[in-house]
Amino acid sequence: xxxxxxxxxxxxxxxxxxxxxxxxxxxxxxxxxxxxxxxxxxxxxxxxxxxxxxxxxxxxxxxxxxxxxxxxxxxxxxxxxxxxxxxxxxxxxxxxxxxxxxxxxxxxxxxxxxxxxxxxxxxxxxxxxxxxxxxxxxxxxxxxxxxxxxxxxxxxxxxxxxxxxxxxxxxxxxxxxxxxxxxxxxxxxxxxxxxxxxxxxxxxxxxxxxxxxxxxxxxxxxxxxxxxxxxxxxxxxxxxxxxxxxxxxxxxxxxxxxxxxxxxxxxxxxxxxxxxxxxxxxxxxxxxxxxxxxxxxxxxxxxxxxxxxxxxxxxxxxxxxxxxxxxxxxxxxxxxxxxxxxxxxxxxxxxxxxxxxxxxx
Amino acid sequence: xxxxxxxxxxxxxxxxxxxxxxxxxxxxxxxxxxxxxxxxxxxxxxxxxxxxxxxxxxxxxxxxxxxxxxxxxxxxxxxxxxxxxxxxxxxxxxxxxxxxxxxxxxxxxxxxxxxxxxxxxxxxxxxxxxxxxxxxxxxxxxxxxxxxxxxxxxxxxxxxxxxxxxxxxxxxxxxxxxxxxxxxxxxxxxxxxxxxxxxxxxxxxxxxxxxxxxxxxxxxxxxxxxxxxxxxxxxxxxxxxxxxxxxxxxxxxxxxxxxxxxxxxxxxxxxxxxxxxxxxxxxxxxxxxxxxxxxxxxxxxxxxxxxxxxxxxxxxxxxxxxxxxxxxxxxxxxxxxxxxxxxxxxxxxxxxxxxxxxxxx
Numbered sequence: 001x002x003x004x005x006x007x008x009x010x011x012x013x014x015x016x017x018x019x020x021x022x023x024x025x026x027x028x029x030x031x032x033x034x035x036x037x038x039x040x041x042x043x044x045x046x047x048x049x050x051x052x053x054x055x056x057x058x059x060x061x062x063x064x065x066x067x068x069x070x071x072x073x074x075x076x077x078x079x080x081x082x083x084x085x086x087x088x089x090x091x092x093x094x095x096x097x098x099x100x101x102x103x104x105x106x107x108x109x110x111x112x113x114x115x116x117x118x119x120x121x122x123x124x125x126x127x128x129x130x131x132x133x134x135x136x137x138x139x140x141x142x143x144x145x146x147x148x149x150x151x152x153x154x155x156x157x158x159x160x161x162x163x164x165x166x167x168x169x170x171x172x173x174x175x176x177x178x179x180x181x182x183x184x185x186x187x188x189x190x191x192x193x194x195x196x197x198x199x200x201x202x203x204x205x206x207x208x209x210x211x212x213x214x215x216x217x218x219x220x221x222x223x224x225x226x227x228x229x230x231x232x233x234x235x236x237x238x239x240x241x242x243x244x245x246x247x248x249x250x251x252x253x254x255x256x257x258x259x260x261x262x263x264x265x266x267x268x269x270x271x272x273x274x275x276x277x278x279x280x281x282x283x284x285x286x287x288x289x290x291x292x293x294x295x296x297x298x299x300x301x302x303x304x305x306x307x308x309x310x311x312x313x314x315x316x317x318x319x320x321x322x323x324x325x326x327x328x329x330x331x332x333x334x335x336x337x338x339x340x341x342x343x344x345x346x347x348x349x350x351x352x353x354x355x356x357x358x359x360x361x
Numbered sequence: 362x363x364x365x366x367x368x369x370x371x372x373x374x375x376x377x378x379x380x381x382x383x384x385x386x387x388x389x390x391x392x393x394x395x396x397x398x399x400x401x402x403x404x405x406x407x408x409x410x411x412x413x414x415x416x417x418x419x420x421x422x423x424x425x426x427x428x429x430x431x432x433x434x435x436x437x438x439x440x441x442x443x444x445x446x447x448x449x450x451x452x453x454x455x456x457x458x459x460x461x462x463x464x465x466x467x468x469x470x471x472x473x474x475x476x477x478x479x480x481x482x483x484x485x486x487x488x489x490x491x492x493x494x495x496x497x498x499x500x501x502x503x504x505x506x507x508x509x510x511x512x513x514x515x516x517x518x519x520x521x522x523x524x525x526x527x528x529x530x531x532x533x534x535x536x537x538x539x540x541x542x543x544x545x546x547x548x549x550x551x552x553x554x555x556x557x558x559x560x561x562x563x564x565x566x567x568x569x570x571x572x573x574x575x576x577x578x579x580x581x582x583x584x585x586x587x588x589x590x591x592x593x594x595x596x597x598x599x600x601x602x603x604x605x606x607x608x609x610x611x612x613x614x615x616x617x618x619x620x621x622x623x624x625x626x627x628x629x630x631x632x633x634x635x636x637x638x639x640x641x642x643x644x645x646x647x648x649x650x651x652x653x654x655x656x657x658x659x660x661x662x663x664x665x666x667x668x669x670x671x672x673x674x675x676x677x678x679x680x681x682x683x684x685x686x687x688x689x690x691x692x693x694x695x696x697x698x699x700x701x702x703x704x705x706x707x708x709x710x711x712x713x714x715x716x717x718x719x720x721x722x
Contacts, residue, residue: 024660024661046622046660046661047661066606066618066661066662067606067607067616067618068606069604069605069606069618069660069680069681070680070681071681079510091607092607092608092680094679094680095606095607095680098680098681102555115610120612122616122659122662122664123606123607123616124610154659198617212691243430243432244430245427245428245429245430245456245484246428246456247453248478249483251481255428255483255484257427257428257430260693261407261696261719262721264626265625265626265628265693266626267626289389297690298386298483298515299407299693300385300407300408300427301427301483301484302682303430303483318455319430319431319453319455319456319459320430320431320432320459331619331660332626332660333699335622336696336719337720338719338720358622358697358699359698359699360623
């Protein structure tokens with residue numbers, strides 16, 4: 001984890017852009033303190049529960065990067081009154097009007113970023129949709145604070161190879177720079193120009209006009225990130241510890257006590273060149289057994305086999321032996337657990353337990 | 362939920378077989394008390410954390426239905442010393458020897474069921490594997506208590522229609538009855554003959570020789586159970602409440618603040634006749650919008666669309682409107698939440714909050 005953090009920080013320092021890490025991956029104060037550039041942030045979060053927990057831990061500069069619902073503005077105002085500079089995100093005039101109204105009623109200016117749709121992946125205003133951008137900007141300007149624009153290259157998770165990832169990053173950059181230009185030319189403020197995804201953060205060749213980069217999963221990495229070429233398998237800094245509870249020798253199966261409840265049901269490598277099933281199986285030192293994967297998972301049972309079509313050999317694991325399983329998706333697998341057991345390098349001595357949290361309220 | 366519990370209880374009462382509900386679906390003391398036939402059980406659980414939590418709530422007859430690892434026997438002994446009759450499950454001679462050794466060392470007899478593989482789905486000894494059954498039985502008899510046999514028709518989740526489900530149930534029944542006969546003819550005890558899965562529990566035509574039925578998801582049901590014909594969509598007793606946070610009108614998308622973190626990544630209806638995406642969308646009274654599904658899900662965003670190929674119409678939902686989303690898999694979706702908000706019928710008044718728990722320790 002320390003190496004992963006240092007790698008992205010060094011890269012962005014070299015490009016002169018600040019890092020606003022997404023804390024949704026770990027949902028853990030101890031990880032947040034190591035990944036943020038200061039104890040006060042900046043930080044990105046995906047739920048108001050995260051905002052409240054991290055604010056309580058001293059984080060002050062918090063971007064809530066999921067489109068705001070009007071019913072959540074009361075909690076945003078409470079967090080702001082408590083000293084946390086919480087910024088909201090929106091992509092409709094209705095939301096902008098609601099944020100402006102809540103601001104006027106509370107006698108404060110809630111800051112908001114306009115979400116830009118850079119790749120048709122999910123939410124946001126197209127950067128070519130000039131009039132809608134201006135309508136949202138003016139609606140915000142009527143009581144709230146238009147702080148800037150934000151986008152997320154969600155399509156980068158389906159890109160393959162460095163060249164495709166560089167193109168995603170450039171499309172991501174240009175979408176917000178174009179939108180910022182539209183707002184500024186109309187006399188509206190746009191101090192923040194925010195981009196981000198782990199794949200584009202690690203591949204952008206040019207970040208001209210961008211003020212900050214958001215990324216989350218880079219802190220741990222996972223098999224999807226390794227599969228699309230953003231990291232190596234050795235960089236993955238989180239695993240699930242499981243115990244062998246049975247064999248079906250005729251079928252070449254080893255059964256472990258980690259099913260989808262422990263691994264998550266994320267099958268993000270299904271569409272990649274190497275399908276890792278529900279996870280890649282390693283020994284206790286974290287060294288992968290060649291081509292050994294969790295091929296199927298029930299609620300509390302994992303079925304380990306050699307990857308179909310490979311020449312790997314099933315290792316001789318006895319009842320009670322333990323293995324480490326690398327996850328497809330660090331965010332999803334982390335969410336199935338209450339805490340991280342912290343180990344250093346290949347040691348299995350637990351140095352600390354770091355609690356994580358889930359939920360919305 | 363009350364109707365679902367009454368339906369299975371009435372059915373099994375009529376067949377003269379007891380119900381040992383699987384508490385892993387809800388992981389909630391209040392649900393457990395309503396689904397068990399007495400406050401002391403019997404009950405089935407899938408982790409030793411569940412055993413500890415339910416034992417603390419007064420449950421006494423607890424079957425830990427995942428193959429035992431020797432390292433967990435210390436905790437089993439502690440729970441038993443505290444008054445909970447915890448039974449373990451195993452399918453190898455090594456496990457039986459470990460349970461017998463731990464029993465002798467503790468001066469007690471840990472009860473164990475031998476797991477039978479009725480359909481090649483996961484773990485267990487084939488009921489035709491007479492010698493292995495006897496070897497395990499004799500190994501247990503050397504200090505532990507051979508209490509019987511257990512199987513789970515995991516393949517029933519891929520069966521389609523009442524006739525196929527009846528056949529699964531009969532294969533399930535016969536596998537354990539045959540195994541029990543082998544043990545008894547060799548002079549070994551076999552008082553418990555345990556079968557179970559929600560699909561087979563609701564379709565078994567004959568349970569001769571069976572002493573108890575286990576089932577879990579019947580308490581809530583879900584879209585997978587509806588899809589294979591075990592319940593109707595109207596029977597589903599759990600949903601996720603979500604708020605509209607955006608639109609992509611050109612694409613026919615409604616965005617809500619429930620992504621896979623709230624819904625789980627279970628896509629169990631993908632292979633059924635009707636693919637429900639990440640969930641079926643209902644109004645606040647729980648009435649489904651025709652063919653409206655969560656077609657895609659990111660961590661905290663759900664993308665609602667009309668099911669591809671259907672003639673359904675996108676409802677006119679505004680920013681801030683709320684919907685209920687029925688889950689593919691009640692166990693997986695429940696696991697993403699800290700508590701159930703209890704409502705009655707079509708009311709949205711929350712009568713109570715029932716906490717649930719997760720994790721392993």
